Amino acid sequence: MTKKFVLGIYDDEDVLLQAIENVRAAGTKIYDVFSPYPVHGIDDVLGIKRSRLPIVAFFCGLFGTSFALWMQIWMLGFDWPMIIGGKPHIALPSFIPVTFELTVLCAAFGMVITFFIVSRIRPTTRVNVFDKRSTDDKFVMAIEVNEGTTDISTLNNLLRSNGAIEVNEKEVIK
Amino acid sequence: MQHVSPIREPLVTGGKTYHDITEDVCRQVEAKPNARWAAAFAVALVGLAIFLYSVYRTLWYGIGEWGLNKTVGWAWDITNFVWWVGIGHAGTLISAILLLFRQKWRTSINRAAEAMTIFAVICAAMFPVLHMGRPWLAYWVLPLPNTFGSLWVNFNSPLLWDVFAISTYFSVSLVFWYIGLIPDFATIRDRATGPIARRAYTILSMNWTGSAKAWSRYETVSLILAGLATPLVLSVHTIVSMDFATSVIPGWHTTIFPPYFVAGAIFSGFAMVLTLMIITRKTFKLEDYITLEHVESMNKVIILTGSIVGIAYTTEFFIAWYSGVEYEAYAFINRATGPYWWAYWSMMTCNVITPQLFWFRKIRRSLTATFIISIFVNIGMWFERFVIIVTSLHRDYLPSSWAMFSPTSIDIGVYVGTIGLFFTLFLLFAKFFPVVNMAEVKAILKSSSEVKHNHHAHANTMHGTATDSNTNTHHSND
Numbered sequence: 001m002t003k004k005f006v007l008g009i010y011d012d013e014d015v016l017l018q019a020i021e022n023v024r025a026a027g028t029k030i031y032d033v034f035s036p037y038p039v040h041g042i043d044d045v046l047g048i049k050r051s052r053l054p055i056v057a058f059f060c061g062l063f064g065t066s067f068a069l070w071m072q073i074w075m076l077g078f079d080w081p082m083i084i085g086g087k088p089h090i091a092l093p094s095f096i097p098v099t100f101e102l103t104v105l106c107a108a109f110g111m112v113i114t115f116f117i118v119s120r121i122r123p124t125t126r127v128n129v130f131d132k133r134s135t136d137d138k139f140v141m142a143i144e145v146n147e148g149t150t151d152i153s154t155l156n157n158l159l160r161s162n163g164a165i166e167v168n169e170k171e172v173i174k
Numbered sequence: 175m176q177h178v179s180p181i182r183e184p185l186v187t188g189g190k191t192y193h194d195i196t197e198d199v200c201r202q203v204e205a206k207p208n209a210r211w212a213a214a215f216a217v218a219l220v221g222l223a224i225f226l227y228s229v230y231r232t233l234w235y236g237i238g239e240w241g242l243n244k245t246v247g248w249a250w251d252i253t254n255f256v257w258w259v260g261i262g263h264a265g266t267l268i269s270a271i272l273l274l275f276r277q278k279w280r281t282s283i284n285r286a287a288e289a290m291t292i293f294a295v296i297c298a299a300m301f302p303v304l305h306m307g308r309p310w311l312a313y314w315v316l317p318l319p320n321t322f323g324s325l326w327v328n329f330n331s332p333l334l335w336d337v338f339a340i341s342t343y344f345s346v347s348l349v350f351w352y353i354g355l356i357p358d359f360a361t362i363r364d365r366a367t368g369p370i371a372r373r374a375y376t377i378l379s380m381n382w383t384g385s386a387k388a389w390s391r392y393e394t395v396s397l398i399l400a401g402l403a404t405p406l407v408l409s410v411h412t413i414v415s416m417d418f419a420t421s422v423i424p425g426w427h428t429t430i431f432p433p434y435f436v437a438g439a440i441f442s443g444f445a446m447v448l449t450l451m452i453i454t455r456k457t458f459k460l461e462d463y464i465t466l467e468h469v470e471s472m473n474k475v476i477i478l479t480g481s482i483v484g485i486a487y488t489t490e491f492f493i494a495w496y497s498g499v500e501y502e503a504y505a506f507i508n509r510a511t512g513p514y515w516w517a518y519w520s521m522m523t524c525n526v527i528t529p530q531l532f533w534f535r536k537i538r539r540s541l542t543a544t545f546i547i548s549i550f551v552n553i554g555m556w557f558e559r560f561v562i563i564v565t566s567l568h569r570d571y572l573p574s575s576w577a578m579f580s581p582t583s584i585d586i587g588v589y590v591g592t593i594g595l596f597f598t599l600f601l602l603f604a605k606f607f608p609v610v611n612m613a614e615v616k617a618i619l620k621s622s623s624e625v626k627h628n629h630h631a632h633a634n635t636m637h638g639t640a641t642d643s644n645t646n647t648h649h650s651n652d
Contacts, residue, residue, distance in 0.1 A: 013620065036192060036361070037617040038389040046386055051394040057402075075317060075326040084330045097335035097413055101342040104406045108346045108399060112353065115395045119388045121356065121380045125373065132364040134384050135357070137192035137616075 002171045004145040007130055008159035009138050009166040013039045016139045019162035020045045026158055031142045034134035053111050060110025061103045068102035128172055185279055185622040188462035192616050199608045200362055202458045215601045221594015228587030237307050239584040245577035246567045250585045251301040253559040258298035259414055263407055264443020265291025270403035278622055279471050281614040282463040287447050288351040293599040295344045297592040332416040339413040350399045356382045358608040411439045424505035425566035434486035441479035444472050445551035452545045463610050466539050473538045480529030509565045517561050524554020
């Protein structure tokens with residue numbers, strides 16, 4: 001199934017931010033914006049909520065801490081107790097380095113894996129790029145066209161009056 | 175919006191546009207390898223061959239191929255290990271700590287510095303693994319259920335902490351580096367003309383489209399990873415220093431070791447970054463991105479960390495006397511005046527005196543002087559580890575067991591070989607990967623390029639230009 005999009009091409013981040021605000025104020029729903037680098041302030045004007053990935057990182061880290069402590073206490077304290085350097089079997093201070101490392105490892109990997117899953121970052125052989133210049137030097141605003149309800153020429157005027165240097169139409173296989 | 179300092183120099187010169195950045199960085203990825211690259215790669219491959227031969231000798235005939243003896247049981251292997259790990263630390267400092275401090279000058283050097291981290295850690299890991307003698311049993315260092323009576327690893331040992339620290343450091347650095355590479359791989363993918371290149375970079379770019387939502391998450395992930403990598407990098411060299419500090423050898427058993435090792439690591443790492451960057455900017459014509467401003471900033475880090483290292487050397491010496499411990503005092507007198515005095519004074523000259531030349535602005539901004547001093551620091555930091563390790567061991571508590579250490583050709587071969595391995599990896603990276611983080615440089619272009627500076631200089635005479643009005647409206651959003 002193909003979907004039709006109208007693409008407004010911009011070449012300046014400040015013009016783009018203003019355009020996003022005006023287009024949204026005009027009641028048009030923006031499908032997505034593609035940029036070659038993270039544009040500061042775009043989250044606010046697009047209404048993107050703050051990512052909850054730090055929470056994921058925190059709980060993965062907490063899992064790492066608990067797992068590391070449990071592992072060391074169980075292995076050296078209960079499963080095969082040994083006296084090492086006259087220390088108690090459960091010598092907490094010397095368990096801290098490994099606990100810290102596993103906390104960092106679990107937090108980092110838990111967060112990154114979640115990021116890859118939710119942002120669909122995975123090795124593929126085919127990528128749907130709306131406009132190839134969006135990874136080079138242009139900012140692309142994509143608006144989905146609903147057959148019958150969307151007036152393309154109005155949209156075209158709206159985008160152009162807000163600084164778009166080009167307005168294109170594109171069909172994308174979804 | 176961004177505040178533009180009238181004092182700070184632009185970080186991107188030459189009036190570059192976004193497209194120019196893409197062109198300048200992708201050029202070397204897309205072009206055929208040039209003669210200079212091919213020549214360097216050939217030399218690196220010779221180094222790699224030396225490495226493989228020395229490893230073959232070490233594994234086939236055993237550790238006896240090295241110059242170790244009963245008294246000096248650790249020498250070049252651990253020296254090289256600590257040296258390489260230390261070099262790696264600058265990459266993480268640039269990518270993580272400077273990100274937290276919002277230092278914009280990191281953007282054009284962080285990619286190559288992080289690559290350096292990863293390759294340096296690979297080289298470092300070779301030494302403890304080879305010193306095991308039977309590396310195929312390396313998995314014994316992991317707490318795996320086993321058939322030896324479920325005897326677990328010793329979690330009280332700093333050597334075991336090292337296993338966890340180095341492997342966590344390596345994997346987290348690799349992930350951090352790769353996430354930064356994804357958007358740039360997408361740029362190369364969208365420009366690729368050849369079918370093989372397009373396919374390869376499509377897979378590498380992991381479905382990246384640059385959507386606003388993905389960028390928002392990308393930034394969050396980068397920030398949290400930087401927050402995690404910062405204590406991680408400090409922990410790694412702290413734990414490396416504990417390999418020594420928790421033992422009772424004079425010259426090793428000191429509480430000053432963790433901060434002293436971390437400062438030394440950053441010091442040597444920045445020297446290596448400078449060595450590599452000065453060559454890379456010249457070879458790939460990146461003078462507009464890696465400017466004198468970048469070199470100067472790094473040289474300032476070198477003065478700071480070099481001075482910390484200098485103070486640490488002096489403190490150690492003072493405490494050896496002040497503690498009243500006879501053995502400790504002897505260890506230090508022996509370092510400075512014993513049979514290894516030349517190593518000690520090479521270390522002092524290279525690490526304490528040479529970096530102080532950077533107090534002169536002229537030297538700080540001279541590429542030739544910086545390059546030479548960076549080599550000196552690399553050498554000095556290698557000697558520092560050699561001095562700490564060998565001079566402490568070679569004369570222990572019993573004079574009857576005193577001995578000297580001299581490296582065999584295999585010792586030298588493994589060390590020179592890892593340099594070959596490092597440059598093989600680095601040159602492959604420099605050819606096939608974007609050496610400058612294009613997305614991040616584009617992100618600072620508006621606030622830190624020459625064009626922006628000129629624009630601001632004229633802003634007073636240009637009332638209400640289009641950009642200004644937008645900047646003002648944007649203000650209300652912040």
